[in-house]
Amino acid sequence: MKRSVEEKNWLEQQNVIVCRCEDVTLDEVRRAIAQGATTLDELKRLLRVGMGPCQGRTCRELLARELAEHLGKPVGEIMPPTFRPPAKPVKLGLVSRLAEDVPRAGGDSSLEGGESR
Amino acid sequence: MRSTADAVIIGGGVIGSSIAYHLAKEGMRNVVLLERYSFCTGSTGRCGAGVREQWGSERNCRLAQASINAFEHLAEELGYEGDIEFKQKGYLILAHTEKEWEQFKKNVALQNSLGIASKLLTPQEAKEIVPILNTDGMLGATYNKRDGHCNPFHTTWAYAQAARRLGVELQYFTEATGIRLEGGRVAAVNTTRGTISTPVVINAAGPWAKPVAQMVGVDLPVYTQRHQILATEPTGPIIDPMVMSFSIGIYCQQTPHGSVVMGMGDPNEPKGYDIGSSWEFLREMSRIILRxxxxxxxLKVVRQWSGLYTVTPDAHPILGGVPGIDGYYQAVGFSGHGFMLAPAVGRIISELVVGKTPFIDITGLDLGRFERGELQVEPSVV
Structure with a gap:
């Protein structure tokens, strides 16, 4: 998606928050890209974008669009970031207790397996 | 990419980036840093971010002490605009067994003799530092205020950007595929983007150090092993120091960001390159930490991940050159504590490359020690 000049100017004037979990602004993202970041994982490492409780659900696509625009590539060619478990934030106390009660399904130890529900 | 360089570094983690900066600072600026992915993709970006002087061997103590000295003014030295999040609120290392308490007394005596101000604490004194600590079954603890935390991503980026400003070429997403020797000397490095003629190559490839060393016919006595780790959502200040136990095999620290990061070693973990995350780790980690x-x-867990330790038989790194292969240097086998040693190691390797005497004596950290059988195993590892 291409933005109009007016829209770009307006965005640049605002202190636009891109990652709501970690309070990261569009300006910070653009500075990291200007310094040489070319992937979503690099933006994560430098800015913590996508590392908060929502794990990037809100900012991932916004960030991909910024990178795509800067690199002159389609958004589809931007490498997705690494997805990490758990799928939703879970209390330490709950994990420690649930493990006692829930019988393990088979021998599968991966978090994508049935026991992680 | 440059086709000729004075030195090529393989590995864009904190070790390679620190070496790149220090080489440039020594005046060697026609340097290329090769990294297969991007900065901090290997072990650096997966580590627990702790930095400590409290080690059980004199060599590790000296490397760590010099590195903490460097961390204290690193952001200024590197002209870094961001925040490397260096925090010195100590390491509190717990003793639950007689054996480790005896070892800790020796460690503290050694550390004190080297000018490290660590001390032995009673369980009550430990609880004053971490009021939420359950001291049941604890015999005591050791504490050193100068230890703490630093952000591995920002530290590595700061080194790499400072190196780049001094003339080093950072080649991310470029893999070293071979090293050409001519008459026992390094002649060139082949990469996925072409060949670089160079008289010097430095192996800083972390978990991939062994295959890189094989490119020059060196067999490193190291293996890789997964260590798992998790981070919670951020919360207000609740734990100042890193809390660590070698006998239980865990460490836990609240970062300046507010999240609590914790990890655990598993003696049954197979050797290899698996960097997946397991349910068993989440369960065991939560059980142990809540005790x-x-x-x-x-507190909610928001993320879990894992990384690789590259372990040597004595849990000390392998530093320096290899007799018979002129121009080949290595900084490998950090056994889980490379990040915190990177400032000193980067300087030492660069001094060796330019022909200076290293500022810290590295006798006994060469590859030859394994054949000579001169091993002193580091006891203080999770």
Whole structure:
């Protein structure tokens, strides 16, 4: 998606928050890209974008669009970031207790397996 | 990419980036840093971010002490605009067995003799530092205020950007595929983007150090092993120091960001390159940490991941050149504590490359020690 000049100017004037979990602004993202970041994982490492409780659900696509625009590539060619478990934030106390009660399904130890529900 | 360089570094983690900066600072600026992915993709970006002087061997103590000295003014030295999040609120290392308490007395005596101000604490004194600590079954603890935390991503980026400003070429997403020797000397490095003629190559490839060393016919006595780790959502200040236990095999620290990061070693973990995350780790980690720090019960885990230790038989790194291969240097086998040693190691390797005497004596950290059988195993590892 291409933005109009007016829209770009307006965005640049605002202190636009891109990652709501970690309070990261569009300006910070653009500075990291200007310094040489070319992937979503690099933006994560430098800015913590996508590392908060929502794990990037809100900012991932916004960030991909910024990178795509800067690199002159389609958004589809931007490498997705690494997805990490758990799928939703879970209390330490709950994990420690649930493990006692829930019988393990088979021998599968991966978090994508049935026991992680 | 440059086709000729004075030195090529393989590895864009904190070790390679620190070496790149220090080489440039020594005046060697026609340097290329090769990294297969991007900065901090290997072990650096997966580590627990702790930095400590409290080690059980004189060599590790000296490397760590010099590195903490460097961390204290690193952001200024590197002209870094961001924040490397260096925090010195100590390491509190717990003793639960007689054996480790005896070892800790020796460690503290050694550390004190080297000018490291660590001390032995009673369980009550430990609880004053970490009020939420459950001291049941504890015999004591050691504490050193100068230890703490630093952000591995920002530290590595700061080194790399400072190196780049001094003339080093950073080649991310470029893999070293071979090293050409001519008459026992390094002649060139082949990469996925072409060949670089160079008289010097430095192996800083972390978990991939062994295959890189094989490119020059060196067999490193190291293996890789997964270590798992998790981070919670951020919360207000609740734990100042890193809390660590070697006998239980865990470490836990609240970062300046507010999240609590904790990890655990598993003696049954197979060797290899698996960097997946397991349910068993989440369960065991939560059980163990809630016994030590029950107040963390309602904190939410937001992310778990893992990384590789590259382990040597004595848990000390392998530093320096190899007789018979002129121009080949290595900084490998950090056994889980490379990040915190990177400032000193980067300087030492660069001094060796330019022909200076290293500022810290590295006798006994060469590859030859394994054949000579001169091993002193580091006891203080999770």
């Amino acid at each position: 030590l720090l029950p107040a963390l019960e309602s």
